[in-house]
Amino acid sequence: MTEDIRVRYAPSPTGHLHIGNARTAIFNWLFARHYNGTFVIRIEDTDSARNIADGEKSQLENLAWLGLDWDESPDKPGVYGPYRQSERNEQGIYQEFIDALLASGQAYKSYKTSGQLASEREAQQAAKQAPHYVYEYEGLTNEEREAKYAEFEAQGLKPVVRFRVPEEQVYAWDDIVKGHIEIGAKEVGGDWVIQKADGMPTYNFAVVVDDHLMKISHVLRGDDHVSNTPKQIMIYEALGWDVPKFGHMALIINGETGKKLSKRDENLLQFVEQYKELGYQPQAMVNFIGLLGWSPKGEDEIFSLSEFKEMFDEKRLSKANAKFDQKKLEWVNNQWMRRDTDAVMPQLIQELVNAHLISADDAADKKKWLSEVIKVAGVDGISYTRQIVELVRKPFFELGDITDEMVEYLTSEDGRKVAAAWESTYESLPTDATPADYMSTIRAIQNDLEIKGRNLWNPIRIMTTHEVQGPNLPEMLTLLDKNTVLKTMRDVKEKYLA
């Protein structure tokens, strides 16, 4: 690339990494890596009240888990640090530019209380007007305004700094995703706060200062920021800075509400960490997210991060919001697990240990057997590793109850015949009998007794496993301990067939 491409992902540590943020991060990463650019992570922690402990750490850990890496961040400082806005504020980075805007008259101090602001807004809404800020120093000279400041200060009021919006301006940019967009300055809601009373810069101001100072070339973010963009361009222009290229990507929204993902949507798993815990594969998460709002040329659907990187083309980003479909994610994850089941095997076995089906020591000793059990039980059908637990529990680790329906199968005329025939032949089979051996044994009983279908299979299943459904029976029998099965059969016989 001839031009220096620098993009960034700028989370606020107010929560864990959710799917929507992950998507923004992934696409910024793809953009950087595809064009040989630099990927920066900056922490936007200007709202001290909402920051949570470990928010930053969790964000970074989850990004790394997804397979992303970065070139500059708080934990990997580059030359444009620091990379936390709180630290940048302590260094006076924002103050310098706030002072400059104050000095040039492009910003001013405002002492209105939150109560005043609220009642102004109420009055505007009652009059069916859009809420907007009303400039309180209209017609005053600089000296008169300074005098007002002193007056308010004397009352002990703390000011915020507001940017004086040039109302006649129209701000326009060519959005990488959405094309040409124009918004008039008078539509942003009036003079807006760039510095809060506690001295922290606001998001719309800090983001501009930082993106400029960090030489960010392309701002790729969610399209919930489209309406913020004119405010940000105002600052670039007021400070005489070049405006970066903007790209506003469609959002991932909640399928039920149609709104953007929110922490309050508890019926939906929306944090990357939750999927990690259930045993989703990071490649699958990236694959699924990468195909939400972006599509490749062909009709393939399974891609790795590096394949996405090669194919990436910002022109194929879609403009419309995408609903989050967990079923499709499950399918993608299933595909990834099946692509290399052996690689996932340690994780699957760990699930069984976590569920106390087997001790860690025993699991280590019986690795081969566990792998077979997991495969026969149907690992190919699960959506995430945690699901393997209930699939293998019965009959490999526990026996279920015998239901009335099962008793009927057992005690029917056919059932009794099958049970008797099965018992005598099973006992005579060698312990290393193969699935084919079991199959031919069962076929022999079928031919002898002229009983087939459920009436044949169910009594055998019930006697050996206490189940009428489950994995392929012949394969299962090779994995069950013969003495245990014999005991199970004896117990069933005593209780129901005596």
Added chain:
RNA sequence: UGGGAGGUCGUCUAACGGUAGGACGGCGGACUCUGGAUCCGCUGGUGGAGGUUCGAGUCCUCCCCUCCCAGCCA
């Protein structure tokens, strides 16, 4: 309310103005046992009304719907 951005099967999406295709889901069948496995099949869509055109998902006009911003949140 003002401004902005969007609307293709239930969901994710494809389609130089030229046969609306794929995937997930759902449904059905096969597998002389079950099924979350496997195979096969089916289902279902261009928000609406006009217009331009030989031909419109695509271009034009009007309407409808959804979302975003309008915070001393980001």
